[in-house]
Amino acid sequence: MRHLLVFTGLMLGGVGLVHGAEDRRLAAAVAEQYQPCGDTAALVLPLARSGLDLVPLYANGYQLETADGSPFAEQDLDVLLREPAGLQSQLEAYLACETPIMRLTQAQALLVAKATEANAGSAMTAFYQxxxxxxxxxxxxxxxxxxxxGLNQGTVAVGPNGGGLDLLAEATRVARERAGSDWAQSPSVVLTDDASGTGGDTPEQRLAEDDRLTAALVATxxxxxHAVLxxxxxASRAVSSVYVVRRDFLDAHREQVEGLVTALFNAEEQVREDVTTQIVDWNAVAGHLLGDSDAHEQARRMWSDVETVGxxxxxxxSGDTGLRSFHRLNGEIAGALRAMGVLSATPTLALADMSYSNLADGVFDQRRAELSSFDPDAARTLLSEQRDGGDIDGRTILRFEIRFQPNxxxxxxxxxxxxxxDVLDAAQxxxxxxxTVEGHADPSLYVQRRSWGASEDLLAQQRDNLAExxxxxxxxxxxSVLAFASEHSVRLDSSQLITEGLGISDPATGLCDDVPCPVAGDEQAxxxxxVFRVVEIEAESDAFTPPTTW
Structure with missing residues (x-):
């Protein structure tokens, strides 16, 4: 039997009025679960069905209990890994201090904050991304x-655990910016009974059957x-996965929590090497994360769908000024979820005061600034196809123009x-x-010479000169963009910037019978x-190599 839970955000004078918010429902559902953490509370880490959780599995020796010689054991930790469970089940175990740590996306952390903040001891402190x-x-x-x-005044189906709500928050932010004054109301959210699978009440199934829906948030x-919006x-910096720990447990066991971070840093570095050299125990990963040790190919695909950050x-x-910092992400996500009626208030989540550089304990972690993720030739081919197909504007996230003097x-x-x-923000x-950096030139001289009957050789030379x-x-x-990024201490993957010299093939003043139209005066400028664009690409495009394949 389906349960229709709808959260709506009504906009009145710029103020979001929320009804039936999910944070309130969760808080009410777990109100009797709280227990203080004693001095002997066990260090239990919940897992999620994500490629990111290959790291804690490796850190524990691919076992649920800490194996001798594993990264956790080297930090004198005795860790119990708990296999994946739903958001409410994880929250109940956390409040009872059966698992003093939760594994969440930052949107999920906002959803459960009202429940965790009801008691000082269970208030969350984020300590690891x-x-x-x-x-x-x-x-x-x-x-x-x-x-x-199209999300304007729409309705979106979302799974019961709120997985990926971070992406919906980003989509709504972009939609609102594009719509401008035409934006009337953020979309309502409908929670389905099941997150995935066949034959159940999943977001994709609901989208196929209910013509009142605008979109569905699904696993890839x-x-x-259905087409992908x-x-x-x-939007690879939208869905951030973190560990949060109870305040009372952190106060009593800070050294253990810091040792956990050190072990995770070492494990993350080694896991990336093991994936490259193909010595990962994928059967163990599939068994613990998917409940089926034979599902090793699915486990491999999960790894390709994530990027560990080390x-x-x-x-x-953890910094104060980062474009995708913990606090900045929380502010953006909370604002969007409040407007959608999912949150009743904006919680202030705490961040642990840790020196991550010191906790790294000698881990080498420089590869992200040095390795490229994009194939320029494949990217140019993709852009050409999008331009020819007429859908490049629909995939453009940000666009602006820079003008030049003649020649x-x-x-x-x-x-x-x-x-x-804005480019740096979008790039992060x-x-x-x-x-994409599309260069263009003024076709006036070419059009003039063509009208005078110039030879094809001269016209071809003119086209080549303008293309150059x-x-x-x-x-x-x-x-200039790369220099600007360097001046502002922002690491930018230079392979992400693709230049194209389009010459006079796509003039702003248009084409007349497949050649540039005659222009004069101000039109020449x-x-x-x-034209600078930030362009979304297809999920399986050959132009992009996920960082986990490095």
Whole structure:
């Protein structure tokens, strides 16, 4: 039997009025579960069905109880891993101090905060970021919904554990920005009985059967043919998975918790090596995370859908100024979930005061700043296909233009500082998206010579010269963006910036019978431009190599 739980956010004068919020329901459901953590409370870590949880499994020697010689054992820890359970079950065990640590996305942490803050001892402190979903979640659209702006006043089906709500929060933020003054109301959320599977009440199944729905938040491997509005491969800095610990347990066992972090850092580094050298015990991973030791291929796919962040990632996440820091993410997600009626209030979540660099204990963690994730040739092919197919505008997350003087490839970069800051923000949110730098040139001289009957050789030379100029303009902008990132201490994958010299093939002033239209005066300046875009790519595109394959 289906249970229809709908959360709506009504906007009145810019204030979100919420009804039936999920944080209230959870708090009421577990109100009698609280028990203080005693001095002898066991160190129990819950697992999730995610590739990220390969790391704690490895740290425990691929066993539920700590194996001799494992990273946890080397830190003198005795850890019990608990196999995956639903959000409410995990919350109940946490409040009873059966598991003093929870494994959550940051959206899930916000959902359970009202329940955990009811008692000072169970208040959450976040202390470790596992990493990001880079393909595990998708927002799929109902028929006829072609862009994110379709979420306006819509209804979205979500699984019972709130998995991926972080992605829906990001999708709503982007949709609201694009819609501008046309935005009326954030989408309502409908919780289904089942998160995944066949034959049950899942978000994908509900989307297929209920024509009142706008979209569904699903796992990427969920069956179904609905188009994808946004995936966590493109929005690869939307879904952050973390550990949180009870305040009373942290106060009593801080040294254990810090040792846990050190062991996880070492395990994360070794796991990436083991994946590369193909010595991971995938059968054990599948058995513990999926309940089926023969499902090793599915376990491998789960690893390809995530990115662990290691030492430097935790340093960035715990900082005050990071573009995707713990506090900034919480603020953005909470605002979106309140507008959707899922949260009744914005909780203030605590972050542990830890020196992650010191806890790293000599772990080498420099590869993220050095390795590339994008194949430039495959990316240009993909962009050409999107442009020819007419859907590049629908996949564009951010767009702005830079104008140039005649025959020049340099520009006053300082005038575009605000635009460059938006690029850095988008690049951190959308590590799986392309940052395209399209150079263009003014076709006026070409059109004039063509009208005079110039030879095809002369016209071809003119097209080549203008293509080279447009490529030089694109490269100039690319280098300026990289320099801006360096000046602001933001690590940017240079392979993510793809330049294209389009010459006069796509003038702003249009084509007339497949050749540039005649232009004059101020119109010429419109064509001397670079168009900068942040473009979402398909989840299985060859242009992007997930970081877990490094």
């Amino acid at each position: 596992h990493g990001w979903s880079v393909g595990a979640h998708e927002l799929r659209a109902a028929s006829g919904v072609e862009e994110l702006t 491997d969920a069956p179904g043919e 946004l995936s966590s491969q493109s 030492v430097q990632g935790n340093v960035d996440w 020049q490839d340099q520009f006053p970069a300082s005038e575009y500082a605000d635009d460059f800051a 949110r959308y590590r799986g998206a392309l940052l 100029l447009s490529e030089a303009r694109a490269e100039s902008v690319r280098q 419109e064509n001397r431009r670079v």
